[in-house]
Amino acid sequence: MRKVLVLEDKTEIRQFIVINLKRAGFHVIEASTGEDALEILNNEEVDIAVLDVMLPGIDGFEVCRKIRQKDETIGVIMLTAKTQEMDKINGLMLGADDYVVKPFSPSELVARIDALYRRIDMIKRKPKNEIICGPFKLDFKQRRLFKKGKPIDITQTEFAIMKLFLENQGEALSRDYILDKVWGKNYFGSIKVVDVNIRRLRQKIEDNPSEPRFIETVWGYGYRWKKDECVEGN
Template sequence: MGKILVLEDEESIRKFIKINLKRAGYEVIEAVDGEEALQKSLYESEIDVAILDVMLPGIDGFSVCKQLRKNDKQIGIIMLTARTQEIDKITGLSIGADDYVTKPFSPSELVARVDALYRRVKLLKKNKSDYFMQGPFKIDLKGRQLYKNGKIIELTPIEYDLIYLFLMKPNKALSRNDIIDSVWGKDYFGYYKAVDVNIRRLRKKIEDNPSEPKYIETVWGYGYRWKTN
């Protein structure tokens, strides 16, 4: 699995994150402040994802985020923010972070976010590109945008996550539970109908004839499959 940098000054939280990431199969590099995180990012080879706390003594998480993004365009970055600080989320995403997790958080949610970002990072490194092509579709992995035959298709965040999941797993039958875990997170307790509703909306945007879908195939009694042939 991948290598994850965890920058968190509170030891109990840092150890909690490390334990759960190691259980998921990741190698974990710890840093207690921004200076140590930047130093380790230079000397540790192939860090795939960095988890950065925003509030830190000395160099804060935003400054570390900007420097990491400057040094490595492909590294995945997740910011840890306080639940009440909406501006932290906006600031983090605007300076190069890929995602954010609010405190307090569940370990399954954090690992799911890391898993999703790690897959994206590995794909970027494999293709050495910010784009992924499949048939008439082109997905902009950094800009989170989808194109069909060169024309942009406006998607909601959920719709983008759905199309990304399908494109990464072509011709594989995905259960509704698989889709919920990957897109909504393992802590989601809503109805399976959310999957069907969003698939229906997505088909209207990407299919030539939504009533006879060519790409998103229904696997009756189970879920959906992305067809490439």
């Protein structure tokens, strides 16, 4: 069963989200505080967490951070009433997969949750194989990334980006192409989500993120995984 945690302190908004998710066939668990959400996550397995940003006590950002410390496989969508670019970027940099700005239509939120669930489910059902590129190994069985034999904690979105790069080594991939392949053609958000996730991925895999060796920027277009860096022994 597709299980979603909804963290929202305003009862009317939370109930509005819950009703629409249940209509779409999701099993929904409710939380009104960050503390409640963390307790639920310690005792329940969920596929996706929908987190309101502005909460008293432990806010949505902190819940997202704690989720990512413990589990990289849970999909995370942030709900925010703020439209400042930095609030969106902060959530993505903490490991969120997507964000939705209030007010939002129920169809948009359900579509984003459904798209994220399909992406996570697709990754979980990948064949038991791997891609090796220089110091990296992308293991589909474990759904993990290794560099020089050491595991790197990445989200499922970052896993999908790495897969896309390693399957298209040396090819310039446009931001639109990456967005379609990783987030889906029905994604409603800004294309800047690609840049934020690439920046976050670079911080995890590059020795010097400010001078990336593996993920190369194709200015005015997108990104390229440098094929010559997949030579054995790099």
